[in-house]
Structure formats: C-alpha cells, structure tokens
Amino acid sequence: MIGEIDRLAAAAATELTLRSRGNRWTHLPLCVVEAVFSINARYGGVVRVCRAHADHFSLIDPLLPAATADEVIGTGREVPVDTLADVGHRLGAERLADEVFRSRGRTSPRGGILKAEAAIRCAQVLVGVGVHRIGDVAGLLADPGRLVDTERRLAEVPGPGAGARLSYLWMLAGDDHRVKAVGGGPRDMAPRVGPGVTDSRARVTCANPNCLWK
Template sequence: MRPIAHSSTRMSQISAVLTRDEIARGRKEMYYHTPRELESLVNACERDLGDDALWFSPDGYPASLALCIIDAVFSIGVKYVGVVNLVRRYRAYRVGQTGNADADGGLELMGTFEHLDGPEGWAAKLENKQRTSTKSGILKSEAVLREAHILARHGIWTVRDLLAARQAGRLSDIKADWCAVPGQRSAISWSYFLMLARVLPEDDVPRASTDKRPQLGRTSDFDDAVAGVKPDRMIKRYVANAIGVGGAGLSDRKAAALVKAAAGAKGWDVIALDHAIWRFESGRPHELKREDW
C-alpha cells in the first residue's frame, strides 16, 4: 500500500475548496469538501478495503458498446441484481440469434429492437419494463434505443469509436445529446457508460494545468471532478458514513468527487476504488484471498 501524505498542505492541494466570496456569489457547492472529509474517507478505505492489489477487477464491457448502453441506462435508480438478470437474458437472446452480446456494437443493438418490434417488444422479451421515471417516464428500453441512435449520429458504433471520440475531444458534445434523453439529465448514466467502456472523460481535452481547482459551472470541469465514479446509493452511503454526514446531506457529485480525490491521494485506480467500495457496502467480497494468487 502506498502511504498518503496527511499534511494539511497536501490535503488542501487535492481538495476542491470554495472561498467564502464564491459561496456568497451563489456558486453551487457540489464538489466542495474539506481536507478533513477527504482524510476521513481515505482512512475509511484503508481500514475497510485492504490492499488495492487484491481488489476484484471491476466489471465492464470493453468490447460491447451495446452492453455498456444497456447496463448504464437500466442501472439508474434500481437494485443492480435486476441489471445482472437483464444482461444475462440479453446474452441468452443473442446466443439464440447466433450472435455474441459481448461483441455487440450499436448496429447489433439496434437490430435487436427491429427484430423484437421496437422498445415495447424488446422490454417484453427481455422481461424488464422499467421506466426512466415513475411519473411520465419512458420505457428504459426506449431510452436505450434513443441513446444508441444518438451515438450513431456521432459516428459511435463501437467502443473503439468511443475511444477515438475521446482522443478527438468530442465527448462533451456527445454527452449533451445523451443527457437530453428522458431520465439521463443528471449525467450519472453517462459517467457510468464511460466507466463500463473503460473511457474516462478527463482525457477528452488537453489541460494546461492539473493543480487548479474546478471552476464550477463548466461542464468539462464537472466531468473531471467525478469521472470514474458512479455515485449510486451504496457509494453515497459509504462516503456519508465515512465523513459523518447524513445521506440526505450528501450530493451525488460531492460523493463522487470525494471518491475520486481519495483515489488521487493514494494513487488508486478510481474505477477500481469505486467498485471496491460498492462491493464492500453491498456486503459482497471485495478482495481476493492471498492464497488464491
């Protein structure tokens, strides 16, 4: 395990702290956290999660844009076991078509909707009729299809295309369209989509400096502060307990920013840390046993 510098100077450098003048001008405190909060989270991770070399590798679909979209959209606001079951059924359905879900791109995903007569037929066949919202929400299956079409309009048919879009600095435009689909406005599903594809938005555009705190209100800076973290209820509960606040008093983005800052402080992979916290908080094993090596 790599030691962390506990000095207040070091903690200040990796914390996004707002000045009182900025707060007075009405800036949102989505990312605001104190050095003490960051240190508390790091200490909790060291205590609970053990050696990062033993953490389970996070799930993802580095060769399947289709599964990245499905998982990202359907995982919002539900217990993840439902998503696991959906992915299992989609894989079985694709086997029945002599296809391979784990290699499906956007074209193959769209083809499944055509074969099943649209979002309603797709939802019925795969036994998941969840909606993006209980009030006037659309079927999540329809949201999946809309996202697939949006990505296609941007020339994104595969994960490789997505990586190329990142290198070309085009992710922010794609994100804006993704978030326009009902139920995706918070951008949590977008962030998780990138995580599942193993694409982080912090490389989207070149940075002149990495030691400046985010200027709140700029989309790209919001992405930098939370990239690689999906602040679902397990992540938020763990972070809230670690820093001693009630869950209702912790925003999604503050929780995500703290996890990413903790990863930066220790040199941990941020996606691996997110996954380890999620497994620990949900009562699942989060690390390999040394005898399994």
C-alpha cells in the same frame, strides 16, 4: 483547486466504496443496457436483463475478466451498438421490453419512459456520433469538443443521460478514470469539498489529473 482536491480525496477515502475492475462486458450494447437499467434497480435484476439481451442476440463471451476481455473486444467477435439501435427501430420500445429484455422498468416511477426506450435512444446517439464499439469510446473521451456534443445529446434522454449515470456508461466501456460509487459519487461529495461547491464543480475536481479519486 488543490484545496478542493485534498478535501474531496479525504471525503472519498472515508465515504466511498471503491472496487477494482473484475469482469466486464465485451459488447458496447451491453454497457448501454446496464447503464440504463441500473437506474433505481437491484444489480441482480440488471444482470438478468443484460443476459437476456446477450442470449437473444447470441453474443459471444458477453462477460469476461477484464484481463482477457480483449479476446472479444476489438475483434470480429465484438458486436456493435448498432444492433441495439436497429432492433429498437425494428421492434419498438414496447416489444423490445417484452420480448428481449423481459423488463418493463421505467426510468422514473412518475412519468418516466420505458428503460427499453432509453436504451434505444442512447444507442442511437452513439451510432450517430460514430461510436459503434467499445474501442471507439476512448477516442470519444479524448476529444473534448466531440465529447461535449455527445454528452449533450445523451443528456436529452430521460434518466441515464447525465451526471454520474453517464460517467457510469463510460466506466463500463473501459474508462478506468471513472467509478461507480455506492451512493451519489461527486453529487454527494460536493458539499464536503467546500461551501457553494456544486455537483458539476465536484465532477471537475474529480476529473483533475492530480485527484486521487475519479
């Protein structure tokens, strides 16, 4: 394991672009929306979708510097992810895409579902496992059994529910042990760690507390 960590750290240092946390979303539904809509999309367009959602629901201070995000997160001003699940149930994916997100992007150009539908389904999973606000995510990540079950359910959602995309959701919700890398992250690092090392094995290596990059 130590050899894998050393090789992964060396590869990450030369091939990954790491940025410190700047601004962050202060409402969990926006974290879900960004994680889903960033699939095969330019970031500027993703931000426009998130802003459209925030404007539609009149979210207070939706994007703040990380240092001051607790002015909303964990207070009565924070809106739970239930609102995304509820509006999805009320409007359906088609109307949510047209009337709220103003984007009909799909999770894949071939047979993918509307990203609006994927966002609804992710929100429903989170509500179903008792994750309503950003502060609830830390408790989920600290409970391995509950986390495995939640990630299994999210993995059933086409597009955003597995691997690096799922890690990105947790990162957006405040887990600083995960990053959004330019490129494939652990997937691209796997062949550099050693022969026969899979994406999953690289991810386990990244999660090791002795690893320099996560």
